[in-house]
Amino acid sequence: AQSVTQLGSHVSVSEGALVLLRCNYSSSVPPYLFWYVQYPNQGLQLLLKYTSAATLVKGINGFEAEFKKSETSFHLTKPSAHMSDAAEYFCAVEGAQKLVFGQGTRLTINP
Amino acid sequence: NAGVMQNPRHLVRRRGQEARLRCSPMKGHSHVYWYRQLPEEGLKFMVYLQKENIIDESGMPKERFSAEFPKEGPSILRIQQVVRGDSAAYFCASSPPLRSGYTFGSGTRLTVV
Numbered sequence: 186a187q188s189v190t191q192l193g194s195h196v197s198v199s200e201g202a203l204v205l206l207r208c209n210y211s212s213s214v215p216p217y218l219f220w221y222v223q224y225p226n227q228g229l230q231l232l233l234k235y236t237s238a239a240t241l242v243k244g245i246n247g248f249e250a251e252f253k254k255s256e257t258s259f260h261l262t263k264p265s266a267h268m269s270d271a272a273e274y275f276c277a278v279e280g281a282q283k284l285v286f287g288q289g290t291r292l293t294i295n296p
Numbered sequence: 297n298a299g300v301m302q303n304p305r306h307l308v309r310r311r312g313q314e315a316r317l318r319c320s321p322m323k324g325h326s327h328v329y330w331y332r333q334l335p336e337e338g339l340k341f342m343v344y345l346q347k348e349n350i351i352d353e354s355g356m357p358k359e360r361f362s363a364e365f366p367k368e369g370p371s372i373l374r375i376q377q378v379v380r381g382d383s384a385a386y387f388c389a390s391s392p393p394l395r396s397g398y399t400f401g402s403g404t405r406l407t408v409v
Contacts, residue, residue, distance in 0.1 A: 219398070228387060228402040229339075275338060283329055283352060284389070284398055288338040
């Protein structure tokens with residue numbers, strides 16, 4: 186069965202600093218991996234997805250993620266945080282025809 | 297091209313009442329998924345449906361919860377005799393038959409008083 190672990194339920198960075206949100210996955214088949222963002226009281230918006238093409242995936246809002254099979258990781262990064270990046274971020278793996286989500290990481294941006 | 301439409305956005309029910317949540321998938325999407333998000337928690341899979349078929353209901357509570365996706369009309373998630381523990385955000389997603397195309401709705405926030 187597929188599963189996802191997000192390391193750190195809360196991450197706080199300063200505006201302009203590097204954002205790094207960690208995600209490790211477990212999958213018995215080559216995985217499809219996703220990052221979603223959720224702003225308060227809103228739905229989920231797709232940031233980016235990995236579907237076995239390039240291992241470095243670029244998404245919206247300046248985010249990117251790198252698929253590392255040897256580390257079973259799919260960490261999300263952004264070089265310079267902006268106040269508007271404050272939100273909840275979810276990593277997900279596709280398994281058995283459905284998405285399996287991690288617990289989420291709440292990102293706080295300090296001015 | 298409208299996205300996944302969920303209604304209502306907010307729903308308040310008294311304990312013991314029924315809640316009906318609706319989801320209209322994106323045009324061309326034939327697969328519908330329901331997820332529940334409890335306060336301060338991630339999204340938990342509930343059920344996966346195709347037109348007139350329940351494919352996977354492994355995440356559905358055994359009692360009071362049911363889901364359908366009829367040939368015509370939206371998918372419905374039905375919660376009978378609601379309890380306070382049912383208070384949550386319920387999200388619907390849809391996808392085309394091929395992988396990697398999940399689109400989420402804005403959710404229905406159910407409050408049981």
